[in-house]
Amino acid sequence: MKRLHLSFECREDRCAATLDSAPGTTGLLMVSGGNEIRAGAFNGQSRLAAEIAAAGFPVFRFDRRGIGDSEGTNRGFRKSTKDIAAALLAFRAIAPQLQRVVGFGNCDAASALMLGAGAECDALVLSNPWTIEDTESDAPPPAAIRSRYAEKLKDPREVARLVSGRVDLKKLAGGMVRAMKPKSAPSSLAEDMRAGLDAFTGPVRFLLAEDDRTAQVFAERWDAEDTRIARCRGANHTYSSAEARGWLRDRLLEALRR
Structure with missing residues (x-):
């Protein structure tokens, strides 16, 4: 396994990317949440990519337009579908053996994948999806x-x-x-995400960190009986503990091995 730094075009802008190479025919496309660079919070995505590649699966990470080393204007997660699609094309070009790509995002990166109906990935792993409107408080539900x-x-x-x-x-x-307040009210963002995901035909897995407020709000606004949900007890938003990091890695490997 080796790490390659490269760039790809999205419209008229050049975006920075990193490939952790591996021989597998299934790969992982990592989408960064918020305004994080592709290394992730505390370099977490970089470490995770190395572990996934060591298990035999290539991993592609990128900075969307206007973030990190990429050119252009930051349009936010709601308008990042073209960035994700361009990254997927670049991933398939640099790793031509790929037959299947799993898209993974945490927080609003998960939301972006849902809004974009999977952004042409073959499967999705959606962690702590962001469903909070700009005008809402992020207090725990x-x-x-x-x-x-x-x-x-x-x-x-x-x-x-x-x-x-x-x-x-x-x-x-x-x-x-x-x-004592009633259940959190539905949000239009959550409904848009639901509509986008309904248009996706591949397998989906939700991962929820039980101590994370974002995950708690999502759980209140989603179907509690959804069998695609897996929960990590005691985990925070970034899965910062060793146990939570291992749990996240294992869930991703499960999705890649299907």
């Missing part, structure tokens, strides 16, 4: 607050703190009020 309090009440140390008066009662009362 009521169900997440209720779950957190339920977990605390199972902990004898937390109960001891409560009865000993070491808990801020004003803060506790505020949390209880938020916990």
Whole structure:
């Protein structure tokens, strides 16, 4: 396995990309979330790409227009479908043995793949999809607050703190009020994502980090009975712990080996 740095064209702009080469006929297209560069948060995508390639699957990462080393204007995740499609074409050109490509995105990168009906990938792994409108708060949804309090009440140390008066009662009362609110209202973004995904015919897997607010909001706005959802207990948004990173890698390898 070796790492190659290259560029490709998207419309009139040149975009920077990285290929972690491997002989496999199934590859992973990594889409960065937010305004992150292709290395990911704390170089996480770079490390993950190396591990996936070491298992025999080529991995392609890129900076969309206006981000990192790429030219052009940053148009945001809602208008990044052309960037993803151009990256996929470049991936297939640089790794001509590919017969199948799995698209992977975390946060609004997952949302972008859904809005673009898969952006011509063959399968999707969608992690912690972003469904929060620009005008909304990203506070944890009521169900997440209720779950957190339920977990605390199972902990004898937390109960001891409560009865000993070491808990801020004003803060506790505020949390209880938020916990009693109804389920989060649907968002037009979530509905657009649902419509886009409905047009995709390949296999889909959702990955949710249970301690992540973005994942918690998505879970409230999506079908709770969706059998495509897998949850990583105790994981944060970027799967920063060693256990969570291993869980994420294993889920991606499962998708690639199908």
